Amino acid sequence: MTSIAMIEAAAARLKSHVRRTPLLSSPFLDGIAGRRLLVKAECLQHTGSFKFRGGWSAVSALTEEDRKRGVIAYSSGNHAQGVAAAAKAHGAPAVIVMPADAPQLKIRNTRDLGAEVVLYDRSGGESREAVGARHAEERGLTLIKPYDEPLVIAGQGTCGLEIAEQAAFEGVTRADVLVNCGGGGLSSGIALALEARAPGLRVRPVEPEGFDDVTRSLASGQVQRNSSQSGSICDAILTPQPGEITFPIVSRLCGPGVVITEDEAMRAMALAFLRLKIVLEPGGAASLAAALFHGDQIEGDAVVAVATGGNVDADLFREALTRYA
Incomplete structure (x- = not known):
């Protein structure tokens, strides 16, 4: 299981390789949120998302022999790019199932980072886990899971270490920390870091409507599964169900989940561009949408939203700006 010691070890391996992303604010957004709003801009991380942290953490911990054989990952895109970039930097071949x-x-970005991309039919029900396992076994590759992997969780937890320090510098010691949530790797990693470094900060998972498996699981106390694995513009945070490793951590440390609509995610994308001058993808903007449009579910005079990624196709970003900017 991931621990604060593993997170600190990951931070040491990531030092000088990861960006310390800023905590941004805008009085205009504070006014909409009805409280002080701080945005952790992980969209400015290498490869455009927080996933670089977990990818580097996992690849850097492999033996030289394992790195020479290569790694494999499955992802809709952000974990794919994080692992591909880390593998390239370590001279390791990478196969990504997308x-x-x-x-x-x-x-395109994943291929440009030097990875071999294997496509599968998500909408037709093909299992990425089965495709990944088959290639891993046939080719002797090390599988790096997107969230149910202790080293990946440890890497994502380094974001929590930064939030603890930055929030304290801003004088915020008690607040909800809204985290976009798919399988729970980032939510659990940040929650573990905050438990040790800033216990007054509480993680709240954020999910899109129709794909709120973590929110429902937290409410029921049992793992719930989504009926569909595709069909939302928030592709970065669509997973079948919470992870076996992540859900116990999230259950112990996180507050209730918050569910947002696609329309709210698009509005948040436009506001992030207008007021913070950052580009967010829909799944990366969900936490900001929760802070701006679901204030009645948030406690305290301040809130932190982790803007997890900015890898959005130009047409979709243009649509968000056209509709809401």
Whole structure:
């Protein structure tokens, strides 16, 4: 299981390789949120998302022999790019299993980072886990899971270490920390870091409507599964159900989940561009949408929203700006 010691070890391996992303604010957004709003801009991380942290953490911990054989990952795009970039930097071959309906920008970026991309039919029900396991066994590759992997969780937890320090510098010691949530790797990693470094900060998972498995699981106390694995513009945070490793951590440390609509995610994308001058993808903007449009579910005079990624296709970003900017 991931621990604060593992997170600190990951931070040491990531030092000088990861960006310390800023905590941004805008009085205009504070006014909409009805409280002080701080935005952790992980969209400015290498490869455009927090997933670089987990990818580097996992690849850097492999033996030289394992790195020479290569790694494999499955992802709709952000974990794909994080692992591909980390593997390239370590001289390790990388195979990435991606859904054929993933944003073309993410598929192209993953290939441009030197990875071999294997596409699968997500909408037709093909299992990425089965495809990944088959290639891993046939080719002797090390599988790096997107969230149910202790080293990946540890890498994502380094974001929590930064939030603890930055929030304290801003004088915020008690607040909800809204985290976009798919399988729970980032939510659990940040929650573990905050438990040790800033216990007054509480993680709240954020999910899109129709794909709120973590929110429902937290409410019921038992793992719930989504009926569909595709069909939302928030592709970065679509997973079948919470992870076996992540859900116990999230259950112990996180507050109730918050569910947002696609329309709210698009509005948040436009506001992030107008007021913070950052580019967010829909799944990366969900936490900001929760802070701006679901204030009645948030406690305290301040809130932190983790803007997890900015890998959005140009047409979709243009639509968000046209409708809401």
